[in-house]
Amino acid sequence: MQAIDLINLGPFIILGFGGITVLGLGILPAHVSTRTLAAVTIIILILGTVATTLWKVPHEIDGMLVFDRLSRLFVQLCMLGAIVITILSLYYPTTQKEMREEYLSLILFTTLGMALFISSQNLVMAFVGLEILSVPLFALIAWLPKQQHAIEGGIKYAMLAGIAAAFFLYGTTLAYVNSGSLNIAALGQSLSDGHLPAIAVTLLLVGMGFKLALVPFHMWSPDIYQAAPAPVTALFASTVKAAVLIFLIRLLCLNLQPVWEALLPLLWILAVISMFAGNLLALLQQNIKRLLAYSSIAHIGYIFVALAAGNSLGRDAAIYYSLAYALMNLGAFAVVAALALTGKDRQTLEDYRGLGRQYPILGISMAISLLALAGLPPTAGFVAKLLAFGSAVEAGHFILAIIAVINTAIAFYYYLHILVIFFAEEKEKTGQIIAPLPKGTLVSVIVINSFIIGLGIFPELITTGFP
Amino acid sequence: MMYWLSVLIFLPLSGALLIVLAWHSNVVMARRAVLLFSVAELLIALGLWWFADPGSDGYMYIVRASWIPSMGIQFLLGMDGLSLLLVLLTALLIPIAILVSWHSVKYHWPVFAALLLAIEAGIMGVFLALDLILFYVFWELMLVPMYFLIGLWGHERRLYAAYKFFLFTLTGSLLMLVSILGLYFIHGEQTGIYTFDYFALLHTDLPDTTGMWLMLGFFAAFAVKIPVFPVHSWLPDAHTEAPTAGSIILAGLLLKTGTYGLLRFCLPLFPEDSLEFAPFAMALGIVGILYGAFLALVQEDIKRLIAYSSISHLGFVVLGIYAWNQESLHGAMILILAHGVTTSAMFAIVGMLEERSHTRLLSRLGGLLLPMPRLGTMLLLFTLSAMGMPGLANFVGEFLVLAGVYQISASFAIAGAMGIVAGAIYLLWMYQRAMLGEVNENPAWRDLDLRELSVLAILAILVLWLGLYPAPFLDYLQSPTDIIIELNTVVTTGMEDASH
Numbered sequence: 001m002q003a004i005d006l007i008n009l010g011p012f013i014i015l016g017f018g019g020i021t022v023l024g025l026g027i028l029p030a031h032v033s034t035r036t037l038a039a040v041t042i043i044i045l046i047l048g049t050v051a052t053t054l055w056k057v058p059h060e061i062d063g064m065l066v067f068d069r070l071s072r073l074f075v076q077l078c079m080l081g082a083i084v085i086t087i088l089s090l091y092y093p094t095t096q097k098e099m100r101e102e103y104l105s106l107i108l109f110t111t112l113g114m115a116l117f118i119s120s121q122n123l124v125m126a127f128v129g130l131e132i133l134s135v136p137l138f139a140l141i142a143w144l145p146k147q148q149h150a151i152e153g154g155i156k157y158a159m160l161a162g163i164a165a166a167f168f169l170y171g172t173t174l175a176y177v178n179s180g181s182l183n184i185a186a187l188g189q190s191l192s193d194g195h196l197p198a199i200a201v202t203l204l205l206v207g208m209g210f211k212l213a214l215v216p217f218h219m220w221s222p223d224i225y226q227a228a229p230a231p232v233t234a235l236f237a238s239t240v241k242a243a244v245l246i247f248l249i250r251l252l253c254l255n256l257q258p259v260w261e262a263l264l265p266l267l268w269i270l271a272v273i274s275m276f277a278g279n280l281l282a283l284l285q286q287n288i289k290r291l292l293a294y295s296s297i298a299h300i301g302y303i304f305v306a307l308a309a310g311n312s313l314g315r316d317a318a319i320y321y322s323l324a325y326a327l328m329n330l331g332a333f334a335v336v337a338a339l340a341l342t343g344k345d346r347q348t349l350e351d352y353r354g355l356g357r358q359y360p361i362l363g364i365s366m367a368i369s370l371l372a373l374a375g376l377p378p379t380a381g382f383v384a385k386l387l388a389f390g391s392a393v394e395a396g397h398f399i400l401a402i403i404a405v406i407n408t409a410i411a412f413y414y415y416l417h418i419l420v421i422f423f424a425e426e427k428e429k430t431g432q433i434i435a436p437l438p439k440g441t442l443v444s445v446i447v448i449n450s451f452i453i454g455l456g457i458f459p460e461l462i463t464t465g466f467p
Numbered sequence: 468m469m470y471w472l473s474v475l476i477f478l479p480l481s482g483a484l485l486i487v488l489a490w491h492s493n494v495v496m497a498r499r500a501v502l503l504f505s506v507a508e509l510l511i512a513l514g515l516w517w518f519a520d521p522g523s524d525g526y527m528y529i530v531r532a533s534w535i536p537s538m539g540i541q542f543l544l545g546m547d548g549l550s551l552l553l554v555l556l557t558a559l560l561i562p563i564a565i566l567v568s569w570h571s572v573k574y575h576w577p578v579f580a581a582l583l584l585a586i587e588a589g590i591m592g593v594f595l596a597l598d599l600i601l602f603y604v605f606w607e608l609m610l611v612p613m614y615f616l617i618g619l620w621g622h623e624r625r626l627y628a629a630y631k632f633f634l635f636t637l638t639g640s641l642l643m644l645v646s647i648l649g650l651y652f653i654h655g656e657q658t659g660i661y662t663f664d665y666f667a668l669l670h671t672d673l674p675d676t677t678g679m680w681l682m683l684g685f686f687a688a689f690a691v692k693i694p695v696f697p698v699h700s701w702l703p704d705a706h707t708e709a710p711t712a713g714s715i716i717l718a719g720l721l722l723k724t725g726t727y728g729l730l731r732f733c734l735p736l737f738p739e740d741s742l743e744f745a746p747f748a749m750a751l752g753i754v755g756i757l758y759g760a761f762l763a764l765v766q767e768d769i770k771r772l773i774a775y776s777s778i779s780h781l782g783f784v785v786l787g788i789y790a791w792n793q794e795s796l797h798g799a800m801i802l803i804l805a806h807g808v809t810t811s812a813m814f815a816i817v818g819m820l821e822e823r824s825h826t827r828l829l830s831r832l833g834g835l836l837l838p839m840p841r842l843g844t845m846l847l848l849f850t851l852s853a854m855g856m857p858g859l860a861n862f863v864g865e866f867l868v869l870a871g872v873y874q875i876s877a878s879f880a881i882a883g884a885m886g887i888v889a890g891a892i893y894l895l896w897m898y899q900r901a902m903l904g905e906v907n908e909n910p911a912w913r914d915l916d917l918r919e920l921s922v923l924a925i926l927a928i929l930v931l932w933l934g935l936y937p938a939p940f941l942d943y944l945q946s947p948t949d950i951i952i953e954l955n956t957v958v959t960t961g962m963e964d965a966s967h
Contacts (some may be wrong), residue, residue, distance in 0.1 A: 377604035
């Protein structure tokens with residue numbers, strides 16, 4: 001172990017010890033207020049982000065963890081996401097009273113899991129990351145057991161995570177059988193000719209497909225999106241999925257190109273069914289969280305359009321799309337969390353009627369996030385789609401590009417539907433006094449949306465410099 | 468001088484932001500600010516006109532800055548005679564739309580004003596952008612504010628109309644996006660230079676069928692916007708349900724972006740395929756002319772009537788563009804301007820009528836010339852212009868188009884002329900039912916006030932100018948026309964050489 005290894009491990013150490021510290025604050029004799037706890041959590045996350053800037057890239061530790069620009073960017077994204085989630089949970093009326101040391105330390109641990117997963121270079125390391133990421137989520141989803149479906153949602157997620165883990169491990173063993181190594185770089189160098197590598201990677205893909213809610217492994221997602229408290233939904237709808245996507249890209253596109261090429265037809269089909277299933281199911285959905293769940297499924301489909309291209313533009317498109325995807329969903333769910341009522345989230349679209357007029361900042365933010373999801377310039381969502389469709393056209397997949405385009409047009413319908421309800425006239429003036437929104441929520445929503453627009457106007461900040 | 472093109476785009480955009488942020492609850496200030504911004508924009512456009520040299524070949528102003536170099540996307544704006552005139556039209560119609568909505572928009576004036584400025588920025592961008600991705604960005608950018616304009620300030624069935632408008636145009640433009648990407652990669656593979664630069668892509672060597680498919684992608688986007696016959700059905704709904712300002716912008720400007728796209732991108736980028744496609748496009752134009760005219764004959768709703776007449780007039784433009792010779796192209800371009808002015812004026816008058824009578828149904832109007840002579844006279848002027856009365860704007864355009872088409876095919880020209888006849892019928896009938904006959908009993912008719920009269924007077928002067936002395940405009944259109952005709956000659960000679 002050298003000093004440089006230690007520096008590069010800094011963010012992980014900070015997150016791990018930070019999680020234990022926050023937990024430890026609970027046993028202090030004096031009462032620590034929730035605000036203080038949240039502040040400590042945010043400070044730990046900021047320290048972690050700062051520590052990533054000290055990374056020496058590219059660097060690798062014992063074939064276990066890899067530090068490059070890709071992992072740095074996405075570890076930073078996960079930390080930013082966790083900060084936003086902490087702020088949202090702090091002001092989210094339902095978790096407000098329930099949010100203590102355990103909740104916050106679980107957020108830190110799940111962030112640690114994401115960071116490990118993003119930077120892992122070894123399949124077992126990745127599995128460890130995946131589990132550290134998943135286990136806190138079971139608890140977070142069922143955090144408010146009295147809420148309808150909460151326990152059910154937590155158990156569902158746990159069961160599915162178990163199945164996903166089983167597939168992932170099975171794929172890992174087959175990969176080991178194939179090449180006698182668990183290091184994914186070494187795997188790439190010693191691929192045998194047979195079908196074994198492709199089968200191994202397909203099993204790993206299935207394992208990750210559960211986490212991504214890729215069709216046909218998507219059944220859980222609308223239920224759990226709806227059951228979980230909105231800030232938690234924001235967490236596993238955005239950064240968790242981005243983390244899984246990045247490991248998939250690292251495995252498939254950066255290390256196992258021959259397998260990637262062999263799997264292109266499979267990716268093609270997965271892209272088409274995910275897009276159609278997601279968009280068509282979202283079309284008639286009246287519950288906003290379920291609607292966003294289906295729209296996420298469709299977005300995973302668009303990312304697979306890029307992956308199915310099998311060229312370097314496709315890889316860059318998938319990376320950029322993962323980032324944009326995380327930001328857009330974080331933005332949308334942040335608004336849902338900010339508008340929640342005491343005791344429960346607003347569920348149906350009708351519950352949001354006219355709120356865009358009452359809360360202009362949240363209304364504009366929702367508009368930006370949804371139009372970005374829909375893929376309108378000048379947002380990051382547009383550039384993401386441009387790159388993804390561009391890679392498909394470059395690979396000669398005109399039909400796939402046109403299918404994707406038709407799906408984009410379908411998707412506009414339901415995104416606009418939400419926005420119109422958001423900005424419509426209220427049915428009757430209820431005479432309620434509009435409660436001022438907490439500043440923390442507003443700041444985080446504004447920051448996310450500035451990123452969405454900023455990365456849409458200056459995509460070069462992200463797209464250059466990946467291997 | 469050059470950076471003024473960017474100012475044309477960013478001034479309204481910053482104006483929109485400023486109004487939303489600073490005066491979102493102050494109607495009086497918002498009104499003043501939006502008028503100030505749009506008039507400033509008009510002055511800049513007039514200044515560009517003043518300093519532009521009509522004799523110059525090609526582009527009078529060009530702005531080029533790098534945007535996303537790794538993908539070859541630039542911030543590339545250029546203004547030739549055609550875009551200059553369309554920019555002038557845009558800069559003129561936006562303040563007019565604002566003045567028309569002065570009292571008729573009842574709530575959320577500041578947001579309304581900001582949306583108008585955002586649309587203006589989008590349309591300016593469309594008329595100026597010469598990088599294909601930049602063009603696409605502006606093309607989409609003008610959609611969203613328009614959607615909200617219809618969806619939030621429209622009439623009874625506004626949501627249905629807004630969705631329909633958005634989904635039709637969006638599907639078309641996404642197909643164009645695929646074509647843009649296809650062109651980009653074909654050009655990149657051939658030359659090794661990956662760029663969305665219009666000038667670089669102009670001379671791409673396209674394989675036969677691929678070229679046709681790519682051209683159809685572009686055509687789909689423009690055809691929806693124009694709208695050409697089978698994809699027109701969003702237009703009557705959108706026009707009818709939109710607030711007056713929305714109708715003015717839709718008919719006066721948004722439809723023009725489609726025809727502009729044909730002239731700027733579809734024909735120059737794919738000359739061979741467009742030439743091959745020209746007979747079909749002309750046939751679609753004819754169908755549009757007759758179909759629009761016949762449906763206009765049976766409309767009760769005056770706004771719907773004008774909407775169908777727009778389909779008919781835009782059919783002439785498509786016909787003229789694809790007839791592809793000197794007269795027809797001049798005619799099409801003049802008709803674009805003339806239709807923009809005439810139809811906007813008619814929508815403005817209908818809006819004023821509706822403010823007074825709260826109806827747009829012809830059966831409930833009648834005899835309005837007596838209580839409102841000024842409004843009646845103005846409507847007469849614009850109706851005559853829309854009919855193609857010699858000496859007024861549309862006549863020049865329609866005449867030149869028919870003269871050009873006649874050289875290609877006499878039967879197409881005759882069919883087009885039938886459209887003019889039908890136009891005379893439905894327009895005169897509309898005028899008769901609204902303005903002549905039994906006096907309506909509503910005692911509260913008041914004639915045009917100064918604001919309304921001055922708005923219409925400006926448009927009336929333009930209609931007369933275009934009709935009586937179109938030469939200054941034609942001067943600007945000469946070099947864009949020459950470029951397009953040259954393409955035709957090159958392709959035709961190329962084909963003859965190949966056959967020898």
